[in-house]
Amino acid sequence: MVKPAIVMMSKFKTPNAKQPSASGWQVINYDKYVNYMDRQDAKEISEYDLEKHSNSRETHWSGNKTLTYLGDPQKTNNTFTKGTPSLSMADVESMKDYFSRAQENGSPLWQTVFSFDNAFLKQQGYLSEDGKLNDVPIKHATENAMTVFMEEMGFNDTARWVGAIHYNTDNIHVHVALVEAESSREIIESGKYKGQRKAKAPKGTFKKTRSTFTNTLVDRSQELTRASNLARNQIREPFKQLKLKRQVSVRGQIKELVRQLPDDRRLWRYNMNAMAPFRKQIDAITERLVDQKYATALSELKLLYRQEESFRKRLYGGTNNYAEKQLSTLKASLGNVLLTNLKKEFPKYNPREKGHGYYHPQKILVKSKLISDLKYSLRETKQDFLNKEKHRQLEYQQGLDLSN
Template sequence: MSSPGIVLVSKFTTSKSKKFTSYVNYIDRDEATRTKTFEKYNVNKLDGYNQYMGNPEKSNGIFTRFKDRLNESEKKQLKNIFQLAQDNDSVMWQDVVSFDNKWLEENKIYNPETGWINEGAIQNAIRKGMDVVLKQEQMEESAVWSASIHFNTDNIHVHIAIVEPYPTKEYGVYKDKNTGELYQARRGNRKKSTLDKFKSKVANTLLDRDKELAKISQLIHEKIAPKGYQFKPNATLYMSKMYNNIYSKLPSDMRLWKYNNNALNHIRPQIDELIKIHIEKFHAEDFKELDKALIEEMNFRKSVYGDGEKEIKRYEDYRENKHQELYAKLGNAMLKEMKYIKMQEQGRFEKNIPINERSHFAHKGQRHHKALTRSHINQLKKALQDDFQSYKNKRKYEQMQREIEYEQGR
C-alpha cells in the first residue's frame, strides 16, 4: 500500500480551552520558543498528528494571507486579533497539513541532499486552500488565519490556526463525554467536503495542475457539450427510433424533463444508451482525450491520497462523476429539444422562445409539428420524385401534341 502524499488532520477548540490561550501567548515569541512549546497549543496530537509527524525541529516563522513572514510588530498585531477572538468567544480551528517528503522530492519541491524546500510554493498552496475553506464555510469576511511551516526529518508540515474576531457561528448545546453534563458552545464542526476540497486545492496548486483541470472542463463544457448544443437525433435510423421512443415515454408535465429528475428514472438507461451512441459517432476522439485526462487525474489523486480502501473509492469516484456530468449535460440538451417539439405540437409558437434557444427543428419560419425521422425524409423524397416524374411526363405529352398540330397544319 502506497503512502499518501498529503495528510490533513483537523480539530477545533473553544475559547475556554487552555490550548487556545497557549496559542495566543506564543504567537509573538521567537521561533525557537514557539517550537519548544508546540505541544502546548497543538490540539491535533490526539487525532493522529504524532503518527505522521512527531515534534517539529524548526520553523521559519508565521505567514498569513498577505504576508510571507511577520515581523515583531506584525506578530503583536496578530496576537491582539487572536486575543480579541478569544474574548468574543470564537472557536479556534487548527489544521495540520503533512507532506510525505518523498512525494515532495518526486515533484521537485524538496531536495533532501541540500535541505532546500520551495517554501513559496507551499505558502501559495495553503493560501489557495484557505480561500476554499473560508468560502465553503461562509467565513470569507469574518475569519483570520495564520500558519507556519515546520521541518523535521520525516515530514514537512504546515500548522494553521483560524479564528473569528467577531464570531458568526451559532451556539449549540453539547454533552460532556466525561461528566455527562450539558454545556453551551459555538459550533465548530466543518463539513467533510470542505476539508476534502481544501486538501485537493493545496495539492493541485502545489503541483500547478490548474491547466490539467481546465483541460478536463474544456473538453466537457466546450468541445463535447457546449452551451446551446444541438443533439443530432436523426443521424441514423436506429438513433432516430431511440430518440422517438424516449420522447414517447416522457411524463406529460414538461417541468419534470430534467436529466437527474427522479421522474425519469425509468427511461434514464435509454437516454444514457442514446448518449453513448451519440458520443461514439460524433465525439469519439474528444471523449478518448477526456478519459485519458481523467485517468491521469486519478493517478495524481492516488499519489496524494494513497491507495487505502476509502482513498481508492475517493479518486475512482472523480472519474465516474465527470462522466456523469457529461451525460447530464448532453441529456439535458436532448430534453430541451424535446420540449420545443412538444411545445410546437401544442401550438406554442417559437416567437415565445428566446432566439438563441430556438430549436434546429424549425428553420426560416417553417413550423414542424414533429421531429423528421429518416422514414419521413424518405417518404418526402419519394413524393418529390413522383411529382418530378409526373411533371416530365406532362411536358413530354404537351410537346407531342404541339408536334401533331404542326404536322396537321402543313
C-alpha cells in the same frame, strides 16, 4: 492503499478547558503554558502534533502555547501570517498578546495542519534532494486556504491567524492557528457544552479549504481546460446540431422512445424521476451516436479523466471515482440535448388529448389531399349548378319570346 500526498486536519479548542496536573485538573494559564512548552523535552518531542494525536482525547490549547510551539527555532525557520511571509520576534510577541486577548474574550482557537508526503514535494520541485524547501509557494497556498476558511466560517474582521512550516517529523507540515479578538460565534444555551462558543466547521468548509490549498500548489488548469473543451466543443455542441430523423442507425430506437415518453413534456429532463424508466433507452441512443461521430474526442476525453483521477488519488489517497463522475455528467448532458431535440423534431399533434401522439407527415399529406379533392368537387358541383340554372333561364326566355 495509495499514500496521500497532502493531508489536512483541523480542530478547534475552547479557552476555558482544564488540563491534568500534579495537583489535579486545572484551568490552562497562558503564561504557565508558555513555560511548559519551552521545556527542552517539549522541544525535542512534538508531543502536541495533530498528526500523532488526532485520535486521542481532546485537550484545549491556549494562544501563547500555540505561538511558542509554532515559533520554536528547532521546528521551523520562521512564522508567517497574511501579507507577512516572515514574522520578526517583536511580531511574534505581538501575536502572542493578540491570542491572549482572544482567549480572555472567550474566542475558540482553530488549528489546522497541512502535512506533505516529502516524495511528492520532490516530484513537484518544491523540495530538493538535499532537503532544501522552497517555502514561498507553500506559504502562498496557506494564505489562500485560510482566506477561504475565514470566508466560509463568516469570521469578523478581528480574526487573525499565524502559521509555521515544521520539519521535525518525517513529513514536512504547516501548522496554522486562528482566533478572533472579539468572537463572532454564538453561545450554546443548553446541553453538555452550555456556555461555550459554537466553533465546529462544516465538512464543506474543510473540503473547500483543502482544495484551495492543493490547487494553489498544483496547477492542473491546462489539463482540466483541455478536458472541458473536448466535452463541450467537440462532443456536446456538435451533438446539438444533429438532425435525429436523419440518423438511420437509431431511427427505430428514437421512434420507440418518443412513443413511450410522457405526454407532459415538462418532464423531459434527464435527471427527473419521470425519466428514470427511459434512461437506458436514452443512454443507448446517445452512446451509439457519440461512438459513431465523435469517437476520437471521446477516447481522448476518457484518457484525460483517468489521468486526473490517478493524480487525485495521489494527492488525497484512498479511492477516487473522478472519471466515472465526469462521464456520468456528460451522459446526463447529452441526454438532455437528445430530449430537447426530440421536442423540436417530434411536435405533439394535440397536447390536450391523450393518445393523439405526434404529427405524422404522411397522414397529414393524405388528409390535405382529401380536403383539396373535396374542395375541388364542391367547386365543380357549384359550377354545374350555375350552368344548369343559366341554361334553364335561357330556355325560359326563349319560351317567352316564342309565345309573343
